Amino acid sequence: MTMLRRVTGFFSLLLLSCLAAPALAADKSCPQRETILAFSDIVLDGHDALTPSVADRFGPEAAYLKIRYAGLGDDETRILLATVLKRSPKSQAANDLVSAWYLHRLGHKALRGAAGAEKFDEIMSGLRISGIRALLLDGGEDLLMKRFAAFPFVPLDSTAGPFTNAGGVISASIVDQSDEFKERLVRAAEANGLPDIANYVAASENDPAAWDRFIQRGSTKGSKLRPEFNADFARAMVGQPRVKGGGSPEKAQLHSNVIGTSFEPEQSFLEHILMLESGFEIGDLVAQQLTQQVKSGAINRSGTMDVAWLFSYRAAVKLAGRPALEEDLTRAYSGDRYVRTxxxxxxxxxxxxxxxxxxxxxxxxxxxDAMPSKPEDLSDKIDWPRWTEMATKVRDGAVSPILAADLETFGIVTELLFAKGDPEALQAFVRQAPSGEARLSVANDFAMRLDRACAAYLYHPGEAFTLSGRPIFKFDTE
Known part of the structure; x- marks a missing residue:
């Protein structure tokens, strides 16, 4: 990341007017487009009032959505990206966004020619999932594999999760590509002595026999890999069975849960069910039901997490009872949704x-017309009288900007305005709220939620399992 920031000045000054490719077309058919852009602008214009540690949390997603929905020209995009990097210099997402856009717009060969070998090498050293995808789609698989053979990929975090290493990140980045495309990556990884990467990508092909052929070629012999272990995660990412059957029932149940997690939109609730007593068994059953709901279209895989979380929660309660979930519900939520008090x-x-x-x-x-009773499962932490009072104001169109002064009320009203499907009122209410972290957080959150009701640019297959809340910025999708 540090190396990529050192070339920020180069990115900021790079002349793009000579590019032959047209600017990205904006999705002007989306009815929520203007609201998405308005929320993005609130985020991008509101950084100055925040401390650096808070500012680092906001900006990349808003900038990405503005580029995609506004159809910015190259010069406008370059200025916007330079601003985001300047405001959030420690943000991995900001660096990932910038590298992905430049690689997509210029191509890796032209970028290397414009930057020079030394600066281009620095850019390559800071690549993360979005930049990796852009490079691979530009035919840079040999370049990437040679790079990782010489300088091993630094894991995304310290969790040692299956999709924080090079093989996991690469396979997740191009999960939506064809088997033919993936096979080219497998061969490039093998040619450069990277069996772990080849193992992940081969297992992610839709043809189950692709992994068998990879193993038969003997690339993993003599290595310390446990090829079946990581291959099973890659298989689950694409909804495929384990590479080998057998073993304990828990292994099959875990795999079923992971497949379900890969089908969840945005963030996973299923992963928390595993923590329950008999969690593998319950998680398996809930995951099967959820996967069927997604495949049938009852739950939108590229939508928000709301319907999927409610479905999984209710299914788990039906199977295990609400008391069995109590401890699980006390676990920390790692996402960025909701106003926090x-x-x-x-x-x-x-x-x-x-x-x-x-x-x-x-x-x-x-x-x-009847106000509903308080749901039985609702905890005492929810002030139901206040929620019902705000529901009446939202229903009657009587929301006052004064309500935004109290953080809890601000959170309630924004959620209910969104549920009402009144983006204009939601936008006006957020715009008139006091400046600060809560306002930016809400604007950022709803810009991303509304995107999923439109072009779903921020959606990525397998996201709840493979991305762990990190965004992937794709400029190749429509």
Missing amino acids: SDVFTIGDVMDRLLAVAALQPYVIGKT
Whole structure:
């Protein structure tokens, strides 16, 4: 990341007017386009009031959505990216966004020619998932494999998760590509002595026999790899069975859960079920039901997480009972959703909000005239009288900017305005809210949620399992 920041000045000054490729076409058919752009602008214009540590959390996603939905020209995009890097110099996502855009727009050969060998090498050393995808789609597989053979990939974090290493990141980055494309990567990895990368990518092919052929070629012999272990994760990412059957029932149940997680939109609830007593068995059953819901179209795989989380929660309660989930619901929530009124925000807090919104939505949209009763599963942490009071104001179009002064009320009103499907009122309410972290957080959150109701540029297959909340910025999708 540090090396990539050292070439920020080069990126900022790079003349792009000579590019032959046209600017990215904006999705102007989306009815929420203007609201997405308005929320993105709130985020991009509001950094100056934040401390550096907070500012680093906001900007890349908003900038990406603005590039995609506004159809910015090259000069405008270059200036925007330079601004995001300047404001969030420690943000991995910001660096990933910049490298992905330049590699997509210029291509790796032209970028190397413009930057020079030394600066281009620095850019390559800082690549993460979006930049890796852009490079591979530009035919740079040999370049990337040679790079990783000489300088091993630095894991994304210290968790040792299956999709934080080179093989996991590469296979996740191009999971939506054809088997023919993936096979080229497998061969390039093998040619450069990288059996771990080849193992992941071969296992991610839709043809199950591709991994068998890879193993038969003997690339993993003499290595310290456990090829079946990582291959099973790659198989689950694409909804395929394990590479080899047998073993304990728990292994089959875990694989089923991981497949379900790969089908979840945005973030995973299924992974938390594994922590329950008998979690593997319950997780297996819930995952099978959820996967079927997604495949049937009842749950939108590229949508927001709301419906999937509610479905999985209710299925788990039906199988195990609410008391069995209590400890699990106290686990910390790692996502960026929702206005926070305390430093501790849990899975249960998320579920409370999902349940409250689901109960009140028919009322705020006018489908029913009766105020619903408080849901049985709602915890005492939810101030139900305040939620119902705000629901009436939202339903009647009587939301005042004064309500944004209180953080809890601000969070309630924004959720209910979104549930009502009134983006203009939501935009106006957020725009008039006091400046600060809560306002930017909400604008950033709803820009991303609305994207999933439109072009879903931020969606990526397998995301809840492979991305762990990290964005992937793709400029090759429509």
